[in-house]
Amino acid sequence: MALKALSRLLPIRTPGASSYFRWIHTSSAVGVKEVKVTEEGDMTIIEGSIQDSKRKPFLLKMDDPYHACPMCALEGRGIKVRHTDVLILQQFLNIKHEMLPREITGLCKRQHRRVLSLVLMAQNAGLLPVNKMKVKWEKWNRYYDEETDIRDYKLKDLHHLKHMLPGES
C-alpha cells in the first residue's frame, strides 16, 4: 500500500513499470547500453553508452501539439484502427502479450481502454498470440465489430449482432 502511494507521488515511473517491485534498485536501471573500451596510453576507459532504440527510424512524425496521444493523432487524421491491424496493436504489448501501461505508451485514458478492447478482440480472434488456454468453443475463427466494446459481447443475448452485416464492396 505504501509502495502504491509512493508511486503516485513520483513523477516518472522508470523501468519495470508493470511490477511495483522492479523500480527499487541500488543503481539506476537503464536501457540497452553499448560497452565501449578505449585505451589512452596507460589508461583504459570502459564506458556504457545508451543506444537509440530500434524504433527510432520508423517513428511516425506527428508534430501535432493538440494530440499528445498517438491514437488520438491517428483518429484526427481519419485513420480508424481495427482489431485486424495486428501490426499496430502489437506495438502496445510487452513480451508476455500484456498491455503496456499508459506511462510508456503515452495513450490517453479513453484510447487506452479502446486499444485494450481491440487487443482482446484480436487475441480472441486468434490474430495475436495470447498467454491463455483456449476453451473448446474458442477454437474456431471469430470476428468482432469494433463499434462495440468487447466487454459487451459477454452478454448472453445476441440481438446486437444483427447489424454486423459487412457492406458488399
Add this chain to the structure above:
Amino acid sequence: MAVCMRSMKSARGLSIFFRVFQPSLFQASSILSGFTPQYVYLDAANQRRGMRYWVHKALKNFKRRRDEEGPFEAPRSARYEWNYNAEIFAFASRLREPFNEDLLRRAFTLRSYVNKETVRREELEIPSEIQMEDNEELASRGYALVSSYVKRYLRTVLRFVPEEGIQAIHDYTTKSEVVANVASHIGVKDLILSAEYPPNEASHVKTFFALVGALEASQNTKHAELFVQDFLLTQLADKDLFEMWELKNPMGLLASILKREGRGEPEVRLLRQAGPDTILAVFWVGIYSDQILIGQGPGESLEIAEEMAARDALRRLFHLEDSASPLPFGKQGQDLPVPHADKPNLPATKWTSLEATKNVVSC
C-alpha cells in the same frame, strides 16, 4: 281473408321452388341441338320425380355421329342473306384497290368450279348461256409479276447479299404456306368459287396470284407491285433472313471470300467456355482474320460453335445481322427506287465486299 292470402302465398312459393316441367317444342329442339338440357325435372301433372336417362343416351348418340361425320363448316353462301355481288364490292372497298369488277369476279373463279358447274348444268339440261372464265390466266400473270418484283425489291434492299441468298428469300416469300396465309387474312375464303369448301391451300394461292394479275390488268404494273409489297413482302418483317438460306459449308464460303479479298486466312480461337466437362457445356468461339475479330458464336460443342461463328462472320459481311435496319415498307417502300431490269446480284462464288459496294443500283 287472411287465410286465403296465406294459401296463395304458399302456392306461389311452391311454383318458384320447383321448376315445373312443361314439354314444349322449344325444349325438344334445344335438347336435340345439343344445348344444355334439363336432366332433373318434376312433372307437375302427375308429381313424378326422377332422371330422364334417355336424354343422356340420345346425346351420346348424337356425339358419336358428329364425330364420325367430322367437322362440318357450312359455307357462308348457304345462308339466305348472302349477296355475292355486294361481297365482291365490299372486298375491293376494304382493300381500297380500284379493281375492275369483271376481272375481280374472274380472279375468284377457279377451274374446278367451272368444271363442276358445267357438269351440273348438263345434268339438269340447262343450256349454258353464260361462258364462265377461270382465273388460270390471271394467276400465271400475277405469279410472273410477284416473282419478278420480289427479286428486284430484295436486290435493291439487300444489295450485299449474294444471288443465292436472294433466291432463297424469294422462295420463302412465294411459298404456298406464306401466300395462302396472306390470302386467308385478306378475306378471300368465302369469295372463292371452287368445287370444294372450305377451299384448300392451293386455291388460296391461286386466287392471290390471280388478284395481283387482276389488279395489274385493272390499273398498272406499279400499282400491282405496291400491292405485293404491302401484303406479301411484309411477311418478311421481323424474320431472320439469313436463316432462309441453307448454307452447307459456311466456313468454306468465308475462307474463299477472304482469300478473294486478299485478307488473312480465318483463324479459329476459343473465346469463352462454361462447364466444358459437363453435359451442359457452352463454347464461345471467335474467328479472327489478320488478328481482327470478324465473327463469334456459341455452341454445344466446338464444331457447332465454329460453324456458328462462321455464320456470324458471313452475316456481318452480307449486312444481315440482328441489328440491321428493317426492310422499307409503307411510305419508305413507295419511294424505294426498284429498277425495272432484272440485274442479279453477285453470285457467292464471285462475291467480294468491294464488288458488292459497286453493285449499288441508282435510279
Add this chain to the structure above:
Amino acid sequence: MSLWYKPPKIFVKSPTKRVQQWAVFSRLWWLYDAKWQNPFYSAMKIQKYLLGSHKPIHHPLSDCGDHVVIINTKEIAMPAEEWRYRVYFHHTGYPGGASWTPAYELHEKDPTMVMYKAVYRAVGNNLLRPEVMPRLHLFHDDVISEEILKNVTAQIRQLRPVPKRLEEYSEEEQEQFPKLFDWPKEYVIQ
C-alpha cells in the same frame, strides 16, 4: 381437316436461335472462398447464384441457376460468441430423441455441415430446392479435384477482407512497420 393455316404446335427454332438460347441458359461455375467469412451472410449471397436470381432472365419457376463451389469451409468465421450460442436441433422421432448440438461441435464433426445448412436455409422452402442444392459443391480445404476446377469460370467476391495473423508477417515487416511511440529513454525491453 383443312386447318392448314394454324401454326404447327412444335415450333422448330433456327440453328442460330437454338444456340442463342443454349448460351443464355448456360450454367456457370462460381468459386467462393469461405475463409474468414460469416457462413450465414455468405449463404444469402450464394443462394442468388444457385437460384439464378442474379440473371436478367430469372423466373422463380425456371431452373436457370448456376453451380457454386465453396472452398475452405473449415475456416469460416462467426461473430464473437456465436459458435457457442448457435444450436442445431435434431429429433430422431423416438421419445427422448431430441438433441441440441452447438455450432462448434457440429463443425468439429463435419466442417462443411454448417455452411451447407446455412445455404439450405437461405435458398428457401420452394420446389426448386432439391434441384438447386446438388449444384452446391463444398470442400473443407482448398484442395479440389481437377474435374471440378476445370469447370470453374468465375469467382464470387468475399464479403469481408481476410485478416492476417501476426505470425504470417515476417520479422522484417514487423520491425519496419511505422511505429506510434518510442520507448522511454531508460526503459528495459522485457
